[in-house]
Each structure stands twice: as C-alpha cells, then as structure tokens.
Amino acid sequence: MKNTPIREYMRQTGKQAREASRVMAKADTALKNRALLAIAAAVRRDAASLLQANEQDLAAARANGLEPALLDRLALTQASIATMAEGLEQIAALPDPVGEITNLKYRPSGIQVGQMRVPLGVIGIIYEARPNVTVDAAGLCIKSGNAAILRGGSEAIHCNRALATRVREGLAAAGLPEAAVQVIETPDRAAVGELITMPEYVDVIVPRGGKGLIERLMRESRVPMIKHLDGICHIYIDDSADTEKALAVAFNAKCQRYGTCNTMETLLVSRRMAPHILPPLAALYRAENVELRCDPIAMQILEGYPCLKAATEEDWQTEYLAPILAIRVVDGLDQAIDHINTWSSQHTDSIITEDYSRALRFLREVDSASVMVNASTRFADGFEYGLGAEIGISNDKLHARGPVGLEGLTSQKYVVLGHGETRK
Amino acid sequence: MKNTPIREYMRQTGKQAREASRVMAKADTALKNRALLAIAAAVRRDAASLLQANEQDLAAARANGLEPALLDRLALTQASIATMAEGLEQIAALPDPVGEITNLKYRPSGIQVGQMRVPLGVIGIIYEARPNVTVDAAGLCIKSGNAAILRGGSEAIHCNRALATRVREGLAAAGLPEAAVQVIETPDRAAVGELITMPEYVDVIVPRGGKGLIERLMRESRVPMIKHLDGICHIYIDDSADTEKALAVAFNAKCQRYGTCNTMETLLVSRRMAPHILPPLAALYRAENVELRCDPIAMQILEGYPCLKAATEEDWQTEYLAPILAIRVVDGLDQAIDHINTWSSQHTDSIITEDYSRALRFLREVDSASVMVNASTRFADGFEYGLGAEIGISNDKLHARGPVGLEGLTSQKYVVLGHGETRK
DSSP states (O other): OOOOHHHHHHHHHHHHHHHHHHHHHTOOHHHHHHHHHHHHHHHHHTHHHHHHHHHHHHHHHHHTTOOHHHHHHHOOOHHHHHHHHHHHHHHHHSOOOTTOEEEEEEOTTSOEEEEEEEEOSEEEEEEOSOHHHHHHHHHHHHHTTOEEEEEOOGGGHHHHHHHHHHHHHHHHHTTOOGGGEEEOOOOOTHHHHHHTTOTTTOSEEEEESOHHHHHHHHHHOOSOBOOOOOOOEEEEEOTTOOHHHHHHHHHHHHHSOSSSTTSEEEEEEETTTHHHHHHHHHHHHHHTTOEEEEOHHHHHHTTTOSSEEEOOHHHHTOOOOSSEEEEEEESSHHHHHHHHHHHOOSSEEEEEOSOHHHHHHHHHHOOSSEEEEEEOGGGOSTTTTTOSOOSEEEOOSSSOOEEEOGGGGEEEEEEEEEEEEOOO | OOOOHHHHHHHHHHHHHHHHHHHHHTOOHHHHHHHHHHHHHHHHHTHHHHHHHHHHHHHHHHHTTOOHHHHHHHOOOHHHHHHHHHHHHHHHHSOOOTTOEEEEEEOTTSOEEEEEEEEOSEEEEEEOSOHHHHHHHHHHHHHTTOEEEEEOOGGGHHHHHHHHHHHHHHHHHTTOOGGGEEEOOOOOTHHHHHHTTOTTTOSEEEEESOHHHHHHHHHHOOSOBOOOOOOOEEEEEOTTOOHHHHHHHHHHHHHSOSSSTTSEEEEEEETTTHHHHHHHHHHHHHHTTOEEEEOHHHHHHTTTOSSEEEOOHHHHTOOOOSSEEEEEEESSHHHHHHHHHHHOOSSEEEEEOSOHHHHHHHHHHOOSSEEEEEEOGGGOSTTTTTOSOOSEEEOOSSSOOEEEOGGGGEEEEEEEEEEEEOOO
8 A cells, every 4th residue: 555645644643542552541530630620620611712723613614614513513602612611520530440350259260350441542523513512421431431533524624633632631631642632734635545554553433423424434344343224223012011101202203303323214004903092192292293104004104194105115215304203013022123124224122011021022122223112213312321421322232332431432341360370 | 336246145144134133132131141051051062063064164274275274173073072061151151242232320310321232233243264253253253243254264164154053053943043143164265345335234343353454354343342352562661660571471371371462462570670670581481492582681680691682662562472582671761662652553452569659640541441450461351341242352342352252342322310300
C-alpha cells in the first residue's frame, strides 16, 4: 500500500494511542475521575466559546443545505452543554470496572485461578455530526482505562476541535497522557479507511450512525466492531396476555418515540387474542395517526381504520423509524418465535403473557440481544438497564451483546496466583 | 461470485447447521448428555472398525511420505480411542452453561434486568490431521447447545468419516438433529474458503493448527475467530524471588514439554538476581541439553555453558517449540514489563517474586491472556484452570481470552422481566 500523508498521519495517531493506552490501563481510579471532572468543569466554563464554534459549523452546514433533522443533531445549546458535563460527572461516579478480580478459586494443583477485568486498549469511534458523542465517548473510554481515537462527522469539525481542547486540558490536569483521547481533525474521508484497517493500533471500532455507514465499514474493517445495523423489534401478544398490559406496552413500544432502534416495528398477535385486542389498540394508534400494515386476518379485523395497508414480506424486514406498524396474526407461540427468529434484527423482542411456561420459552428461544416479558421494547437501553452509560448497542453474539457500557469496553484475562507450583 | 458445486455444498451444509442450531439451543441438558454418552458408547463399541479406518488413512499417509510427527498425530490406538470416549463422558458430567441467568436485579422503573447465557449458534472448526479433535469438538459444541461444522485434515478423512457416523448415531439416539454435527467429507480445499466466508450460516470459526494456517485464515475470514497465533511466553525472575521456586518454575516452564504453546520461550532475570540464579538454573538446563541464547550480561555470567549463543532481536520474537531458551538480564520490573508488552504474544507470562507490590503490578500491567505469580506458564490450560475441557486458546481481547471452554462457546443476552411497565 502507498504511504500517503493521511496514512502516515493516522498511523502516527494510532501509535500515540497505543502508547497512551498502556498508561491509561494502569491509571488509578482517582486519576481517571479527576480527569473526567476537570473536563466537565472546562466544558461548563467554556460554554460560550463552544457555542461559538458550533455556530461556525451550523453556518457552514446551512450554507451547504444540510437537512433540518441533521442541523438539529448538530446544534448545541446551553442545556445540551450542561447535559454533556453532567454525563461526565455521572461516569466519574460509576464504579471502575478495571482490575476487578472474580472467581478466584484454588485448583487441585495448588494454584489459585481467577479472572481480572482489563481495558481493551484502543477504541476507534466513528460517528456522525453529533458533538455530544465526542464527550460521551471520551468519558467512557477514559473511565474504562482505554485510549480513544474519535472521528466525528466533518460537519461538526469546529465544535469537535473545541471539545477536544477541553478533553486534553482535563487529561493534563490529572497528569494523564493527552494522547489518550485524540480527535481526528482532517475532513479527509480516507482517515476512516485507515482507522479501520490498522489492527496493530486499534483493538475495536464502535461505529455509530446509519445502516449505510455501518454496512460499508463492515465490508472494509479489519478490526472487530461493536455495532448493530438496525432494530426490527417485535412484540408478541399471547393468548394469555393481560389486556391492560398489552395495550399499554404495545402503545408505548410504538409511540413513545419513533426514531429509536428499540421502537417496535412489527406486532404479532395470537389468533385467539386478535379480535379482542386489535380494535382497542387501533383506537390508541389512530389518535397518533399510526399507519398499520396488516396481514389478511388483521386487515379484516381492522376494517375501517383510516390508514390501513396490506403488508408484504418487505414489511417484516423494514425498520420504519416512523409512525408505521406492521401487524401479523399468528397461530400461537411457535409461529411467533419462528417469525421473530426469521425476521428480527436480533435487537429486542418482547412477549405479553400471563402464562408462565410460554414466558420461559420465549426468553430461552428468541435469539435476540434483549428478550422481554410484559415490558416495552423501549427499555433496551444502557441507562434503563443500569449500566450507567452506553457507548452503543450490539446485535452481535461475540463479546458484548445488547446495550454496551463500561464493561463492554473491557475484557477478562486470567490471573494465576501460585506458590511455586510446577506442572506434573 | 460463481456458484461452484463446492459453494453449493457448503451453503447447504451451513443452512442445515443453522436449522439444527435452533433445535440445539433449546435442547434439554438431559438430551444433550444422552447424545454425548451414546457417542462415547458407540466409539468404544466400534474401536476395531475405527482402527481399521485409521489404518487406511495411515497407509495413504505413509505412501505420500508424511512426516513421522504428523503420522504420530494421525494414528489412533485402543488407548487413544478410550481417551476420546472418556472425554465425552467428562463433558457430559460438566454443568450445562446454557440458560443460566445472572445478575437479575430490579431497576427503578420496576423492570427486572439480568443476563442469560445462550449458545453462539454455529461453530466452524478447522483443524489438521488429529482425529481426536473431531470427537472433542463435537462434544463441546453439543454440550454448549451449538451446531458444529468440522473440517479436519484430509489425511484423516476415512477416520473422520467413521467418527462422524458414530456422532450422528449418538445424536439420533437422543432425538437431536443429526445435522448438529456435520463433518466436511470432501478433500477439496475450497471448502475451507467457503466455510470462513459465510457469516450468515457460521457465527464463529475456531482454527486449530500451525501459525501459517491461522494467518491465512485471518486474512480471508469474514467470520470472527477464536484463535491464537503463537505462544511466546515469559518468566521474569525478580530481585525478591525465592531461589527454590525460581529454579523449579523456570525449569518446569521450559523443560516439561517443548512443543506446547504455553512453554516458556524467553527468561528475563533482574540484574541483581542474575549472578545468583543463572548458574544453578543453567546446570538444570544443561542436563536437558537446552541451548541458551543470551544477551551480553547473561552471556558473561554463563561463560563456559556448552551450547551458548548470542541472542539477537529475532530471539525475542521466536516461538522455538524446542529445547532452546532466550535469556535477557533486565534492570528490574519496569524493564521486564516493557519487554513483555513489546515482544510477548500475549499468551502467558509469569513473575517469580516474594514482593507483594511487584506481584500486584505484574498482574495488572502485563497485557496477556494469562498472567501468573510464582507458577509455571505450563498451567495455562483449560483443564488446569478448571474449565473441564478446552476447544482452543485465544490471545485476542474481544470475547473469550485465554483457554476457551464451554463458556467461550456461549454469549449472554439480556432478559427483562416486566410487569406491564412502559417507558416514561
């Protein structure tokens, strides 16, 4: 491969990150917390100049005709800056996962064997124009003893630079290496291509963005990724569902927020339950103008609903991220599990039932990162699960699965405490 | 890509494995154990015909001029067949990891959140001409609720076919799908290329073989791997080492077996300890004709040792797998850790010391899959660690690290037990 300037720059960045990661791996909890609080203080103190930098980005984005939704994500406010700082303070308050030793047991040979939680090393984070990710990701990587290389959307470049300065200041205040968090400041897109193909310097990539970006990274990456492509989440309303719970959960899972990956996209209803539950549920959806895409049986039951369409196979595999819901009537639990294991993106799926055995079967047999009984899929979230913070969500099976917090940025090595033992 | 017959065959195999994996994932512990014991019984019963099949392989291998060491690995005996059957019985006796729920806790929202251990799905195992791997790997995959696709060396084809028949018989006896363990019977090397590039059917690849094989697979695989390339393991004898322990452990780690990945390849000795420990240690190595490759200081101390050579940088990165040992004198702990984190293959490294603080620092700061105090590196092994069995060893940081047993063939999904909760 040709040694372009951008390759040179990224490899230099990677080398510095690797060196910094060695220092971060052995840093005291107190030092890491001091850095986090110092960054929070600097972000609060410099809110005005952060807003100014953000304004430069926004002006350029407007001039380039960026979509309103993207402008919205890009914009900082006094409130969102305060939230960033609070996020760092919350991460400082979380227990330090690094160094924890578990399962230390004596073996017949005399040695004691256990496992110690250790940082992964260097985390590469690739994200779009959301300045808050810069601070959140930096905070999580610092606390988990990793070094980070951050590559945000080029639309947020001024703001990210301004934030990077505060992060470096906080690290320096705690005597930690400034290279522990590096923000890639070149707008050159080739930087991403380099970042995902230097396994000698980067241990894991966390891509946060649309399906298109992540699919492209998946094809090209030579570094393992913690990622999910999409969230095609299901709720199955069983014969034995409690009507009140079914209505509340199925409404909440679709309508509480449309654009999130843990929003329900397909509702499955048992044949016996369908005539009883679908009409009152449709009344709730109607108030929110939810479009329903139904299989023939549901179609018949819901005749007269204002925005009703016939579902095609395409609907079972679509993440709408919009007020649209696919509905299918199934024979029972077996067909529901089969539908989910065929079409779900293995993100989050929930059953509504009062039947003990079916609840247990659903939990065991549905092969998704989060499986639920009588709860809204919207709960699949690091904060709701008690992880304290979230760097992303993984639909993969290796390493972390589901919402990924500090622990997902670590792994476990074996520790052996001996007393001079030798192998026989 | 062209749809060759071998691609067609492998995709068909993958599809069947995926279907079987769904059944295996929900199979009772009792059924899985029944299959394991039935396979063990069939292997014992048919020892004579297994030996016959093996004889066909051996005859062909001799005719092809296979090296004696490889012939040795390929050969089955009455004793090795009994060992295979015992291995299966031991796996049957291990606790079933699948379905275990941990950390189930109430959250402020009212939901209960925990993690359930579940199979990975389909495991592809690529190995050389060792028929015992066929049975061991099949056993581990069955117990952990996975389906397996096994691709052994073509030199063992008759024997592997004969073993596959017994595995299928055992699965059928328990009412489990025969496709849960499929042995690739074509000698076509393209089969491996297909196996490692169908992520839709294979969740993880476990390659077992030489460094060359694994490097090639790493370049081409589109499926995550559980693997290690080599074992460049270190022992560091600290200032405060107990002489007796240092001699026993450093001798055992080098000389107990030469060809294993957890054998010590480089010995580091502190400057103050070197003049005291190296001469008596060399006396032990001399009795075993171990060649010593030394840095200048060690060279001087060991003057007169019969097979003494000057070490080059090449020696710090070589896995000898032979009666050869590299020796370097270091200033102290910092330089030892630095040497290890630079040159070790992150497999297993051990410190010999009676100093409490240095022991703790070594455990925390050495970035290897197994870190030890006062114990022989030879203990880095699934059986010695109490995993009950071992499918391989991982030097990677994501997912499993170190010896990989049943648990490494599983992952954890989140389970949420709700009571009708909705997200606010």
